[in-house]
Amino acid sequence: MILVTGGAGFIGSHTGRALHGAGEECVLLQRRAPAIPPRLADLPVAMAQGDITDLDSLRAVGRRYAITGIVHLAITLPWETDDGDAVGTAGRALDGFLNIVRVAQEWGVRRVVVAGTIGVYGGVAVDGALGEDLPLPMRHFHAIPTLKKITELLAGQLAAETGIEIVTARISGTWGPGGHLPDPFFPAPSLAHAAARRGAPDLSGLAHQPYAEDALDLAYVKDTGRALTLLQLAPRLRHTTYNVGSGRATSNAEVIEAITSVEPGFRAELPSRDAAPPRWLDTTRLREDTGFRPEYDTAAAAADYIAWLRAGNER
Structure with missing residues (x-):
């Protein structure tokens, strides 16, 4: 049985669904009362309440489930x-x-897949594909990438000393059902919500002004959940760090074009500028070791997400 921490959240719920699709039983851990969220009501998943900072609550999960x-x-x-x-x-x-x-060692767990972030590449002076072997700047840019870089270093030490296989998944920008609105770093979710309600997009919640040419590795959350599932279940992994993303750069203009193909009346105008060369995650390792291929291109992702929102879902 696979434990998914943050299992009722955005990426966690899709990982739980992907694990179920792969024939695995899973327990979804959340801090709040352990109620199965409506988007997972059709699955025979188990819910457990616990806080990762509370060791006793984690150990209690291990007493209930193998x-x-x-x-x-x-x-x-x-x-x-x-x-x-x-x-x-x-x-x-x-x-x-x-x-x-600690609990992985106590329970005899073979592999722990830990969520990292594309943000660890901040400050890397490389255009184009971002590979896992690139040296990362050891400077503080933002609290979350800083924590993730520290965690990656600790993972290497602890894996060597405990014998547990600890694998870091550096996850790209992710959008789709259950996601953040707004996402402060890219406008795709806000654009999809506007199209679903046939209104004008509200981009006021973004941290920076978005431009048409701005591009990033943009993954659909169903693909992200499936990639994490493959990393957990692969019989053998040759590396301890894997990029998880689409393996390509998607511009805001491409997102708007994809949404317009679904909703022809949709209009969104973003200003233009001379953008920096696009960068994206090199997913060669993930493809070679797990067989992962994205199932959703930008148009398919937009269609699926808009249909989800129009079915009455808030996010």
């Missing part, structure tokens, strides 16, 4: 809280990961 693998997607946000305890907050964020490794 856990054989872990997909660790939950995160304790590593920035200062209202109490002003920045050091304590950073410590709790790291404790969450360490507790997962």
Whole structure:
């Protein structure tokens, strides 16, 4: 049985569905009351309440279920809280990961797949494909990439000392059912929501002004969940770090074009500029070791997401 931390969340719920599709039983861990979210109501998944920073609550899950693998997607946000305890907050964020490794060792788990982020490549002076072997800048840009880089280093040490296979999945920008609205880093979800309600897009929640030519590796969440499932279930992996994404750069203009193919009356005008050369995740490792291929191109993703929203789903 596979434990998915953050299992009722955005990527977690799609990972649970992909695990079920692969014939695996799974337990979805969430901090709140363990109620199966409506989007998973058709699946025979188990829900468990627990907090990754609370070791006792994790151990309680292991007493109820025979856990054989872990997909660790939950995160304790590593920035200062209202109490002003920045050091304590950073410590709790790291404790969450360490507790997962602790229980994996106690339960005899063979492999833990840990969610990383494309953000660790911030500051890498390379245009084009971003490969896992590129040296990462050891500077602080944002709290989450900083935490993920620290976690990757700890994973290597702990894997060597415990014998657990700890695999980091550096996940690209992801959109689709259950996702963030707005996503502060790219406008695709906001554009899809506008098309679904046949209105004008509200891009005020983005961290920066989006431009038509801006591009990133944009993955549909159903593909992301399936890639994580393949990393968990592959009989043999040759690496400890894998990029998880579409393997190509998608511009905002391409997203608008794809949405317009689904909703011809949709209109969204983004300003133009001379954009930096696009960068995307090199997914060669993922393809070669798991056989992963994205099932959704941008047009198919837009069609699926808009249909989901028009079926009455809020996100």
